Amino acid sequence: MENRGFVNILLIIFGFILVGIIVGFFASRHSVSPIVFPNITGKETASPFTTFTTAKCGLVITSPEPNATVTIPIVVTGYVNGCGWNEDDQNAGTVVLLNDQGQVISGTYVLFVGQRPLFSSANFTATIYSSGKKTTNMSLLFKSNDIPSKQQIFQLPLILNK
Numbered sequence: 001m002e003n004r005g006f007v008n009i010l011l012i013i014f015g016f017i018l019v020g021i022i023v024g025f026f027a028s029r030h031s032v033s034p035i036v037f038p039n040i041t042g043k044e045t046a047s048p049f050t051t052f053t054t055a056k057c058g059l060v061i062t063s064p065e066p067n068a069t070v071t072i073p074i075v076v077t078g079y080v081n082g083c084g085w086n087e088d089d090q091n092a093g094t095v096v097l098l099n100d101q102g103q104v105i106s107g108t109y110v111l112f113v114g115q116r117p118l119f120s121s122a123n124f125t126a127t128i129y130s131s132g133k134k135t136t137n138m139s140l141l142f143k144s145n146d147i148p149s150k151q152q153i154f155q156l157p158l159i160l161n162k
Contacts (some may be wrong), residue, residue, distance in 0.1 A: 058083040059144070059154050060078050060080075061077075061078040061142075062079070064156075066156055066158075067157050068159065069160075070159070070161065072130050072134070073129045074127070074128040074158070075127050076128060080111075080122045084152040087113050087122035090112060091111065091113065092111040092113050092145070093143055093144045094109060094110055094142070095108075095111060095140050097128050097130050098138060098141055099132065099134060099135040100135040105131065105138075106129060106131065107129070107131075111142070112126065134160055135160065137160075138159075139155050139156055139157045140156040
């Protein structure tokens with residue numbers, strides 16, 4: 001009879017642990033854990049952190065923005081994340097600079113991806129120099145490194161600050 005109180009306490013503790021496991025299992029299935037990235041836009045109205053629950057798929061250019069005023073050389077940053085834009089041997093594709101007549105006025109630059117952690121997008125940086133006829137309205141032409149029939153192409157308009 002003396003062990004009966006000790007057994008009851010153990011059963012109560014075991015019951016609390018079991019209930020905690022069951023509640024934790026069902027609660028974790030419905031929660032979303034967003035990934036938080038710092039806000040790099042520099043806009044004063046934006047909060048210091050922006051929450052993303054899903055990453056954009058494809059090619060994302062973080063700098064320069066469309067129709068931004070730039071000077072030569074142009075530093076391009078961004079990432080690729082599937083949808084026809086994939087990293088292949090630390091190469092996410094290529095980029096060239098075009099003038100307003102559509103003429104290529106730079107070399108072909110590889111979007112080099114450095115070492116990246118597992119399960120992350122492939123971040124790249126490229127510095128574009130120009131040797132051709134510069135015009136006020138220019139654009140960057142990005143091409144994925146897929147076979148020509150499946151190749152993805154993206155054009156980013158820019159304004160040259162002379």
